[in-house]
Amino acid sequence: MPETPSGASTATTTAAAPGVPTSTGVPPPERKPTVVERSQFQLVLRRFRQHRLAVAGLVVLILLVLLAYVGSAVWKYKFGAFTPDESAPPSFEHPFGTDSTGKDQFAQVLRGTQISLQIAVLVAFFSTLVGTVWGAVAGYFGGLTDTIMMRVTDLVLTLPLIAVAALLGHSVGGTWWLISLVIAGLYWAYVSRVARGVVLSLREKEFVEAARALGASDARIIARHLVPNALDAIIVNATVLVAVAILLETALSYLGFGVTVPDTSLGLLVSESQTALTTRPWLFYFPGLFIILIALSINFIGDGLRDALDPRQPRARQ
Amino acid sequence: MTGNSPASEVVLEVADLTVGFPSDDGLVQAVRGVSYGVRRGEVLGIVGESGAGKSVTSLAVMGLLPRSAQVSGSVRFRGRQLLGAADAELNTVRGRNISMIFQDPMTSLNPVYSIGFQVAEAIRAHHSVSKAAARNRAAELLELVHIPNPRQRLDSYPHELSGGMRQRVVIAIAMANDPDVIIADEPTTALDVTVQAQIMESLQTAQQQTGAAMVLITHDLGVIAGQADRVLVMYAGKLVEVGTAEDVFYTPRMPYTVGLLGSVPQLDRPGTRLISIPGAPPSVLHLPAGCPFAPRCPLVVARCTEKEPVLEPTTGPEHLAACHRSAALVGAAPGDVFDASASAVVESGRDA
Numbered sequence: 001m002p003e004t005p006s007g008a009s010t011a012t013t014t015a016a017a018p019g020v021p022t023s024t025g026v027p028p029p030e031r032k033p034t035v036v037e038r039s040q041f042q043l044v045l046r047r048f049r050q051h052r053l054a055v056a057g058l059v060v061l062i063l064l065v066l067l068a069y070v071g072s073a074v075w076k077y078k079f080g081a082f083t084p085d086e087s088a089p090p091s092f093e094h095p096f097g098t099d100s101t102g103k104d105q106f107a108q109v110l111r112g113t114q115i116s117l118q119i120a121v122l123v124a125f126f127s128t129l130v131g132t133v134w135g136a137v138a139g140y141f142g143g144l145t146d147t148i149m150m151r152v153t154d155l156v157l158t159l160p161l162i163a164v165a166a167l168l169g170h171s172v173g174g175t176w177w178l179i180s181l182v183i184a185g186l187y188w189a190y191v192s193r194v195a196r197g198v199v200l201s202l203r204e205k206e207f208v209e210a211a212r213a214l215g216a217s218d219a220r221i222i223a224r225h226l227v228p229n230a231l232d233a234i235i236v237n238a239t240v241l242v243a244v245a246i247l248l249e250t251a252l253s254y255l256g257f258g259v260t261v262p263d264t265s266l267g268l269l270v271s272e273s274q275t276a277l278t279t280r281p282w283l284f285y286f287p288g289l290f291i292i293l294i295a296l297s298i299n300f301i302g303d304g305l306r307d308a309l310d311p312r313q314p315r316a317r318q
Numbered sequence: 319m320t321g322n323s324p325a326s327e328v329v330l331e332v333a334d335l336t337v338g339f340p341s342d343d344g345l346v347q348a349v350r351g352v353s354y355g356v357r358r359g360e361v362l363g364i365v366g367e368s369g370a371g372k373s374v375t376s377l378a379v380m381g382l383l384p385r386s387a388q389v390s391g392s393v394r395f396r397g398r399q400l401l402g403a404a405d406a407e408l409n410t411v412r413g414r415n416i417s418m419i420f421q422d423p424m425t426s427l428n429p430v431y432s433i434g435f436q437v438a439e440a441i442r443a444h445h446s447v448s449k450a451a452a453r454n455r456a457a458e459l460l461e462l463v464h465i466p467n468p469r470q471r472l473d474s475y476p477h478e479l480s481g482g483m484r485q486r487v488v489i490a491i492a493m494a495n496d497p498d499v500i501i502a503d504e505p506t507t508a509l510d511v512t513v514q515a516q517i518m519e520s521l522q523t524a525q526q527q528t529g530a531a532m533v534l535i536t537h538d539l540g541v542i543a544g545q546a547d548r549v550l551v552m553y554a555g556k557l558v559e560v561g562t563a564e565d566v567f568y569t570p571r572m573p574y575t576v577g578l579l580g581s582v583p584q585l586d587r588p589g590t591r592l593i594s595i596p597g598a599p600p601s602v603l604h605l606p607a608g609c610p611f612a613p614r615c616p617l618v619v620a621r622c623t624e625k626e627p628v629l630e631p632t633t634g635p636e637h638l639a640a641c642h643r644s645a646a647l648v649g650a651a652p653g654d655v656f657d658a659s660a661s662a663v664v665e666s667g668r669d670a
Contacts, residue, residue, distance in 0.1 A: 040475065143385075206425040213380055213420075214413035214440050214491070217406070224439075228430045 047308040054304020057297035064294060068113040077104035079111035080262065090282050097282040099273070108264060109287050115176050115265040116246055117294070122180035123187060123245035128238040130184070131191025136222050136230070138192070139199030150196065156189040165248065166257035174260030183248055187241060194237050198230035232309035239302035243295040250291055266291050328355040329498045329531050330379070330416070335391035335401075337374050337383065345388070347602050348374040350555040352391075356499060356531040363546030363563070364535045365578065369599055371555040372535045373421075376501045379533075380418055381408045395499070414444040417492040419502040419521075423484035423509070427476040433460075433487045434472025440494040459490040462527060463520040482513035486520050493524040500525060501533045506541060518545060539582050543567060551575050554600055554610035557629060561637035571632040571639035571647050573615050573655055580652025593656040609642070616656055617643045 049055055077083060077094075086102040088094050096105035138149035165182055172178040202208065203226065211221050227234075246266075252258030253267030260268070266287045273283035337349040349371040356362045364372050377383050379393050381400060393400045395415060400408065412418075420426040427436060437456035441447065447455070453472065460468035463486040476484055485505060492500055502521060506514040518541060525532045534545060542549055542563070549566040551559040551574065559572040570576045577595040584590065597614035600606055606613060608623040615622065621642050629638040641647075647655065 206420050206422055207428045209382060210418070210420055210426040210488070210491075211428070212382055212412065213418040215409040215411070215443055216413075217409055225428055229428065231430075 044308045048304050051304035051307055053300040054307075057300030057304070060293060060297040061301065064113060064290070064297070065117065068110050068117065072107060072110035072114065075104075075107055075110065077107045079107045079264070081107070087280055089280070096286040097280065099276070099280070099283055105283055105286060108269060109266070109290055112264045112266040112269045112287055113290055113294070115259055115263060116249055116267070116291075119176050119180045119183070119249045119259075119265070120242045120245040120294075122177060123184045123249075124238045124241040126181065126184035127187040127191050127241060128234060131188035131193075132195045132227060132230075132234055134188065135192035135195030135197075136199045136226055139196035140203050140218065140222050140226060142200075142203075146196075149192075153189045153192050156186065157193075159186065161186055161248070162251060162255075165252055166255055169252050169257040174258070174263060176259055176263065176265070179249065179252065179258055180245075183245055183252075187245070191234070191237060191241070194233055195227075195230055198233050199226050202226050202229050232306075235309065236302050236306045239298060239305055243298040243302070246291065246294055246298075266294075328357050329396055330356045330533075331392075331394045332375070332379065333392045333394070335375060335378055335393065336389070337371070337378050338388040339384075340386060340388065341603070343603055345603075347555055347605065349378065352552070352555075352557055354550055354557070354560070356533060358498070358531055359525075359529055360548065361525065361532045361534055361546045363542035363549045364533065364552060365537060365539060365542055365549060366552035367537055367599060369602070370552040371602075372537075372552055373503050375552075376418070376503055376533060376535055379501065380412060380416065381405075382418075410444075413440060413497075414495050415497055416499040416501065417495065417497040419485075419488050419492045419500065419505050421504040421507050423481055423488050426488055427484055429476055432473050432475055433479070434474075437472075437487065437491050437494060440491045444495045455494070456490070459494055460487070462493070462523055463487075463490045464516070464523075465490075480513075481509050482516060485509060485513075485517050489517070489520050489524050493528050493530075496528045497530050499533065500528070500530045501535070503535045504537070505534075506536070506538065514541070521545075539578060551578070554605065555602055556610070556640065557638075558611065558641070559639045560629060561632075561634075561639075565633060565637040569633050569637070569648075571637070571644035572611075572641045573617050573643070573647065574611050575639075576647060576650070576652050576655050580656060591653065593652050595656065609640075615643075617646055619643065 072079065080103065082102045083094070083098060083104055084102060085094060085098050087100050088098045090097045094104050094106060096109055098104055099108075134149060134153070138146045138153075165186055168182040168185075169179050172182060199222075208221060208225055211225050216225070249258055249265060250267030250270065253265045254271040256271065258267055259265040269287035270284060270291070273280075273287070276283045332355070333353045335349055335352045336347075339346040339348060352371070352375055354362065364375070366372050374383070378387075378389055379400070381403070383389060389401060391401065395411060398411075400411065427433065431439075434453060434456050437459055438449065438452035441452045441455055442449070445452075457468045457472055460471060465471055465483060465486055471479075471483075476487075479487070485508075489505075492502075500521075505521060506517050509517060521532070521534075522545065524530075534542065536542060546563050549559075549561060549563050550557050551566065551572065553574050559566060559570065559575045566575060567579065570579060574595070577593060580593040581595065583592060595614055600610050600613065606623070608621075608626055609615070609618075610626075612618050612622040619642065625642075627640045627642050629640045630644075631637065632639050632644050
C-alpha cells in the first residue's frame with residue numbers, strides 16, 4: 001500500500017513491526033524505536049503531570065483524604081471523645097489544640113473533613129448524573145422538548161441557593177447524605193446547561209448522522225455517542241463542583257442548616273469556633289485552613305484535567 | 319460491472335419524491351418529483367452541481383432529513399414503504415439493508431472510540447454476535463478495504479489515521495452488515511486526488527463483496543464514468559437526463575449534460591477547448607417558468623421558457639431526457655453547442 005500504516009503520525013514508529021520481510025530475507029534485528037507511540041491514557045497522564053499546580057493539588061488532596069480516613073482511625077483521640085486537657089493550645093499532644101470541653105480539635109477536624117468530602121463527592125456525583133442526562137436529552141431533541149426542559153432548569157437556577165438549601169437542609173435534619181441530595185438537587189441545573197451546550201454542537205457532527213444511518217436509536221446516540229464526547233467538559237465541571245459543594249456545605253453548616261451535632265463538618269467547626277476567635281484562635285484557623293486546602297487543591301486538579309483531556313494534541317512529542 | 323445479472327429485481331424504488339424546506343422566504347423546493355429504481359448489483363450514478371438536490375434525495379431515502387422538511391412521494395425498499403415509517407422501523411433497515419457513506423471521513427467517525435470498536439458496533443447493532451466475533455469480523459472488513467495491518471489498526475483512534483484510511487473505515491462500516499443498497503454521498507470529495515482512485519477501488523470491493531446495489535452521488539463525471547452502470551443527471555431538484563453510462567456519455571440529449579461533459583478535460587483530445595456553462599443554477603426558491611436550465615441554455619427557444627419539459631425517451635426506451643430541443647443535439651459536439659470562447663457569455667450571464 002502506498003500509505004504508511006500510521007496515517008496521521010508519520011514520525012511514529014510502531015513498537016513492533018516484526019514479520020516484515022527485508023530485501024535480504026533475514027529477519028530484521030530487534031530495533032528499539034526512537035519514538036514510541038503512547039496510549040491515550042498515557043498521554044492524558046503525561047499532560048496532567050506537566051501541570052505542576054495540578055499535581056501539587058492532587059498530592060495535597062490525597063494526603064488530606066488519607067489523613068481524614070486513615071489518620072482518624074489511628075489517631076489516639078477519637079472524634080467526640082473528651083480529654084482532660086481543656087482549651088489547650090496546639091502541642092505535640094494536641095496538634096490543633098483542644099476546645100473548652102477538652103475535645104481534641106485534630107480528631108474533630110479529621111472527622112469534619114471526612115463528612116465535608118463525602119458530601120462534596122456525593123453532590124458532584126448526583127448533580128453530574130442528573131444534569132448530564134437532562135442537558136443531553138434537551139440538547140439532542142431540541143425544539144419543544146428543549147424549551148420545556150431548559151425552562152425547568154432556568155427555574156431551578158433562579159432559586160436563591162443558600163436560602164432554599166438552608167430551608168430544605170433544615171427540614172431534612174442534619175444527616176450528611178440527605179444534605180448532599182438537597183445541594184445536588186440545586187446544582188444539577190448548572191451541569192445540565194454545560195451538557196446541553198456541548199451536545200448542541202456535537203449533535204450536528206456527521207458521526208451522529210452516521211450513527212443514525214447505521215440504525216442507532218436516539219437513546220443509544222445520546223448514551224454512546226454524545227455523552228462520551230462531552231465527557232471531558234463534564235469531568236472538569238464535576239471536579240470544580242466538588243470544590244463548590246464543599247463551600248456551600250460549609251456555608252450551610254455555618255448558618256446552622258447543614259450538618260448538626262453530634263456529627264460535625266468543617267463548616268460546623270468554623271461556626272462553633274467563631275466566638276473563640278480571639279481567645280483560642282487555633283479552633284477557628286485549623287478547620288478554615290482545611291477548607292481552603294481542599295477547595296484550592298480541587299480547583300487546581302480541575303485546571304490540570306482541563307488541559308490534559310484536550311484530545312487534539314499530537315501523540316509523540318517531547 | 320455486474321449490471322445485467324439475471325436477478326435484476328429492483329431493490330430500491332423512489333417514486334415522485336418531492337422535498338421542500340420551509341424558509342422565511344417561502345418553500346425551498348430542493349427535490350421536485352424524482353423517480354428512479356436501483357436493481358441488485360447495479361451501480362447508479364447521480365451527478366449534478368452543488369444544490370441540485372443529490373444529497374437531499376439520498377437523505378430522504380434514509381429518513382435522515384430534519385423534521386422541518388416536507389417530504390412526499392414514495393421510497394420503497396423491496397416493496398416496503400420507508401417514507402413516513404416510524405423511526406424504530408427505519409432503524410431495522412438503516413445500516414442493515416441500506417447503509418450510507420458520508421462525504422467527510424474526518425467527521426463521520428466518532429473521535430472517542432477506536433475504529434475496531436466502531437466497526438464491531440455496526441455489526442453488533444444488527445446481529446447478536448459476541449464481542450470477539452465482531453472484532454474478528456471487523457479485522458476482516460478492514461482487510462477487505464485494503465487497510466494494512468488491520469489487527470493493529472483495530473485499536474487506533476480516528477485521529478491517528480489519514481483521511482483516505484478513515485474513509486476506508488467508513489466503507490468497512492457500510493459493508494459490515496451485507497446491505498442490499500449502499501448509498502455513497504460524494505465519498506471522494508473531501509479527499510486528496512491521489513487517494514480518490516484507491517477509495518473508489520475499495521468501494522468497488524465493498525459493492526462486489528456484498529452484492530449490493532450502489533447509489534453513487536458525485537459531481538465528478540470521471541468517477542461516474544468508471545463505475546456507474548446507469549446515470550441520473552440532476553438539475554434544480556429534477557432529473558434532466560436518465561440513461562446507461564454509454565447513453566449519457568456518448569449520446570447526451572440534454573444541453574446541460576453536454577455542457578458538463580464538455581467541461582471535463584480529456585487526455586485523448588488534447589488541444590480541445592474546455593467549455594463552460596454560463597450563469598449559475600437558478601434559485602430553487604423562485605424557479606423560473608418553463609425549463610430551469612433555459613436561462614443558461616444556448617439552444618433556448620420560446621417554448622423552453624413557457625413549458626417545463628418532462629422526461630421523454632430519446633435514443634432508446636431507457637434513455638430519457640427532459641428537453642424540448644433534444645433532437646437538435648443529435649451528433650453535436652459540446653464545442654458546437656456551447657460557444658467555446660464563452661467567457662464573454664459568462665460575464666453577461668453573471669450580470670443578468
